[in-house]
Amino acid sequence: MxxxxxxxxxxxxxxxxxxxxxxxxxxxxxxxxxxxxxxxxxxxxxxxxxxxxxxxxxxxxxxxxxxxxxxxxxxxxxxxxxxxxxxxxxxxxxxxxxxxxxxxxxxxxxxxxxxxxxxxxxxxxxxxxxxxxxxxxxxxxxxxxxxxxxxxxxxxxxxxxxxxxxxxxxxxxxxxxxxxxxxxxxxxxxxxxxxxxxxxxxxxxxxxxxxxxxxxxxxxxxxxxxxxxxxxxxxxxxxxxxxxxxxxxxxxxxxxxxxxxxxxxxxxxxxxxxxxxxxxxxLRNPPVDASVLEHQIPGGMLSNLLEQLRMQGAEDRLNEVLIEVPRVRRDLGYPPLVTPLSQIVGTQAVVNVLSGKPYSTIIREVRDYIKGLYGKPPGEINPELIKIVLGEEKPITVRPAETLEPIYNKIVSELPKELVEKDEDYITYALFPDIAIKYFKYRKSFKELSTYTFEVIVNLHKFNFNVK
Missing domain, CATH: 3.20.20.70 (Aldolase class I)
Known part of the structure; x- marks a missing residue:
């Protein structure tokens, strides 16, 4: 069953x-x-x-x-x-x-x-x-x-x-x-x-x-x-x-x-x-978007593309980007449009459209993809792109993570101890260092605030309370 x-x-x-x-x-x-x-x-x-x-x-x-x-x-x-x-x-x-x-x-x-x-x-x-x-x-x-x-x-x-x-x-x-x-x-x-x-x-x-x-x-x-x-x-x-x-x-x-x-x-x-x-x-979109059968862009990626275009004052160029995404995907050997590749392909498509000249600027993530740092592409990458990015070099053939050194012990030693509450904090910091530090500081300040007693007077009546 x-x-x-x-x-x-x-x-x-x-x-x-x-x-x-x-x-x-x-x-x-x-x-x-x-x-x-x-x-x-x-x-x-x-x-x-x-x-x-x-x-x-x-x-x-x-x-x-x-x-x-x-x-x-x-x-x-x-x-x-x-x-x-x-x-x-x-x-x-x-x-x-x-x-x-x-x-x-x-x-x-x-x-x-x-x-x-x-x-x-x-x-x-x-x-x-x-x-x-x-x-x-x-x-x-x-x-x-x-x-x-x-x-x-x-x-x-x-x-x-x-x-x-x-x-x-x-x-x-x-x-x-x-x-x-x-x-x-x-x-x-x-x-x-x-x-x-x-x-x-x-x-x-x-x-x-x-x-x-x-x-x-x-x-x-x-x-x-x-x-x-x-x-x-x-x-x-x-x-x-x-x-x-x-x-x-x-x-x-x-x-x-x-x-x-x-x-x-x-x-x-x-x-x-x-x-x-x-x-x-x-609230802002039709219930069915059959155009996905053509461009294959997931909903989350579509909203991301709209935000990128909005920041450039170019919302009216979305249709051009939707046409460009399948082209970029083909040039990169048909990667599936799922995180993080959906964001990579989408961003390069936006850059191509706004620049007016495809691949005059190649984003770092596309360069890393062509170098093999995300893994093996499903199909062949456009030889012209390979030439631009690699020149005479060859993409790596090993498992990408084999090029990365262990970092956990280093993180344990470098993360300020006053910001750490549990071992999981080290992992959070390893994944998103800047965001983690910002959150840890917020958490610490919020807990420090909770140790104070506040006095409020309303209509001549005095109330004491703690923040929890």
Missing amino acids: VEIVDVTLRDAHQSLLATRLKTEDILQILDVMDDIGFYSMEVWGGATFDVPLRYLNEDPWVRLKLIRERVKKTKLQMLLRGQNLVGYRHYPDDICVKFVEKAFENGIDIFRIFDALNDLRNVKVTVDAARRVGAEIQLCMVYTISPIHTLDYYLSLARDIASMDVDSICIKDMSGILKPYVAYELVKRIKSEVGMRVDVHSHTTAGFAPITIVKAIEAGADYVDCALSSMSMYTSHPPLESIISSLEGTPYEIKKIDLKLALKASKYFWEKRKKYSEYDYA
Whole structure:
């Protein structure tokens, strides 16, 4: 019987609300969500690490710990970007190992791991670390469409994933372009030819993800990702309640899910969305963007492109950028448009359009990509670009992280002790040094403030209080 992975508390609000959902609004509904009957809830990883630090003055480690304290029955999972962890570049092996160990210690049961290039060398360290701590491991194949990314490509990748001794495969369709009958064929053949458990993850950007999910279930998918209905659709995910109801009376009926509780939780989030209206994608965009089938740009990347253009006073040139993105992607060997490569390809496309001369300026990240510092490209890079960036040099062929020295011990010695409260702080600093220092100073000043007693006089009545 197929099981449900709920992504409301991670990918859904990342897709719809710019990842702005606060911890307090998550904690209040967890007792209900824990009883709905999910196989797991994705609650951490992706952008839910740096956004709380950067914009909400929240510690993501504390969020995870508080969620774990309240969720007793349901497995918790996170999205991990392989050697990129929850950041946007490769980190040394020692940081990757420490991160996985601490994530598991703080409550993660399942690590959903992917590499943006499907270069499995870039997930080996985190997969091995997750196996050592005893976590469940789900390894992703990042789904995209190109002359390189054929059905045979994905079946070969599935076999390679199976050889890494993981628990399941996730077909990760970040752009919402996995078509229903393609999903059926891919799931069916992975199940029959590779013999692994399969999870299907898709976004509703193009409008057909609910059909895709149903066809995947018919093909034998073991898990499918859904969001509570009030946090679904647009660039989010298929609505849980609708998917469950559509299967009633069929051989695929999912009896484990409590729809009444799901509707209760959904109503809660509908009320909470009003609080985040300034970030709400659905208030400013159409419900379906079929153009994604052409440019393959995920919703989060699209908002990023708009912001880059706005800062340059060039919002009216978005269509030019949307045309340029597939060209840049082709020149770079058809990388999937998922973090961090979606940001890299998108930024280079913006630079090309605004400069009026493609590649007159090549951003540092594209140079690093061509040098092999992100991994092996799926296809051939434009020889002219290689010549501009490398000259007579050759790209590296080793696993990119092998070029990085260990840094954990150095960080322990250099981070001011008065800013450190726990070992996890060292990892946070390793990932986002500037943001971490800013947050640590805020945290310290806030706690110092709480040691003072304040006196307030209202209508001649005196009140003493402490800040907590």
